[in-house]
Amino acid sequence: MSEYFVGQIAEEVGINVETIRYYExxxxxxxxxxxxxxxxxxDETDLKRLSFIKRAKELGFTLKExxxxxxxKIDSDARCGDVKHLTEHKLKDVDNRISDLxxxxxxxxxxxxQCVNEEVSSDECPILESIEI
Amino acid sequence: MSEYFVGQIAEEVGINVETIRYYExxxxxxxxxxxxxxxxxxDETDLKRLSFIKRAKELGFTLKExxxxxxxKIDSDARCGDVKHLTEHKLKDVDNRISDLxxxxxxxxxxxxQCVNEEVSSDECPILESIEI
DNA sequence: CTTGACTCCGTACCATACTACGTGTATTAT
DNA sequence: ATAATACACGTAGTATGGTACGGAGTCAAG
Structure with missing residues (x-):
């Protein structure tokens, strides 16, 4: 199992050394x-964790989320029902994000x-039609 | 076509009046x-636009993006090829986001x-397995 | 025709998420 | 062995995205 100093893992993941200390x-x-x-x-687990943080942030999750x-996770302290409830909530959120994307x-x-077919040009902004709340 | 003062549209979309001036x-x-x-x-177009901004932000897009x-959009100034290129780039980004979500x-x-089946509990963090970079 | 709510604008302040700096110690390449 | 890097830590500064404040003008219900 490979080991890293902070600078090496920072390089690997593509984030700043100071940011790692900040996350800690x-x-x-x-x-x-x-x-x-x-x-x-x-170690490798830290690397995975940092990669996850990086991507989840890009996907719109806050550090708190x-x-x-x-x-x-289901561990010795967390009751299964609690975890299930929380997870279902997160799942609903993720599904909504996927849907809107x-x-x-x-x-x-x-x-x-439209570009390929060289259709009529427009001054309208088409992206506005994408999400109706 | 309905018209709004800033307070009304802010209420409608669910954002702050000051934020609207800030976006302007x-x-x-x-x-x-x-x-x-x-x-x-x-008007209604502004309402759509604000709703879009709100949701896109939640989906991880910056105000700049x-x-x-x-x-x-294909308008009189933008050449179709330019728009196509840019849009394809955005599409790739959106696809990656959907994939990771x-x-x-x-x-x-x-x-x-796992919760339903009351399987073995674990101190591992399962979310770490979700994204491999 | 007044009173309370709304809007105007500029400016200042705030939270989140970093990022840089300085001083001291540790490691490593030559 | 010594000079160039890298790391430790605390603290301060920055960028983004708002949010609040205050004094003046506007609207609209009674």
Whole structure:
């Protein structure tokens, strides 16, 4: 199992060293093992965790929400019913996001097709039709 | 066609009045018509636009990206090829977002199923398995 | 025709999520 | 062995996206 210093894992994931320390402070990352020199030691699990944080952020989750996602597991302390309830809530949220992204996707595809067919130009903004609330 | 003052449209969409002025400053909203009193007048198109901004933000688009999405249209100034290129780029991005959200979705569903079946508990964090970069 | 709610604008402040800086210690390449 | 990097830590600064404030003008119900 490979080990990393903070700079190496930062490089690997493509985020800043300072950001990793920041996530640790927010408890998005567990306290890492240390060398005697106090240097932090990371492993593959930390790498996965950081990659997840990075992408989830891009997908519109806040750091607080990401922390909640990490908490979704059936462990000795969490009752199954609680986890299930929370998870179902998250699932509904994710489904809504996917649904709305598909609406945006549909309009983008339509726009590309219009270009190909060299249809009439328009000063209207087609993206506005994508999401009706 | 119904018209709104800023407070009414803000109420309708569920955002702050100040935020609307802020979006106007950033040119996410066109300059609205005014009464002689200088009061801003909005219509249904503005309402759609604001709803879109609100949701797109929740889906992880920055205000800058949202502005770009609004710009995706075939008008008298934009050459079709340019728009097509840009739009294809956005489409790829949206597809990736949908794909990764589906991975997260899959893990959430699995977690709920585990609960139902009262399977073994674990101290592992299952969400970590959802996105492999 | 007044009173309360709404709007105007500029400016200042706020929360989230970083990012940089400085000082000191550790590691590593030559 | 020594110089260039890298890391530790605390603190301060930045960017984005709002949110609040205050004084003046506007609207509209009684």
């Amino acid at each position: 402070k927010l408890k998005l990352l567990p306290k890492p093992k240390r060398r005697e020199s106090r240097y932090r030691i990371y 990401i922390k909640e996602l990490f908490g979704l 598909k609406k945006i996707r549909h309009v983008l595809v339509k726009l590309i097709t | 400053k950033l040119k996410l909203l066109p300059k609205p018509k005014r009464r002689e009193s200088r009061y801003r007048i909005y 949202i502005k770009e999405l609004f710009g995706l 589906k991975k997260i979705r899959h893990v959430l569903v699995k977690l709920i199923t």
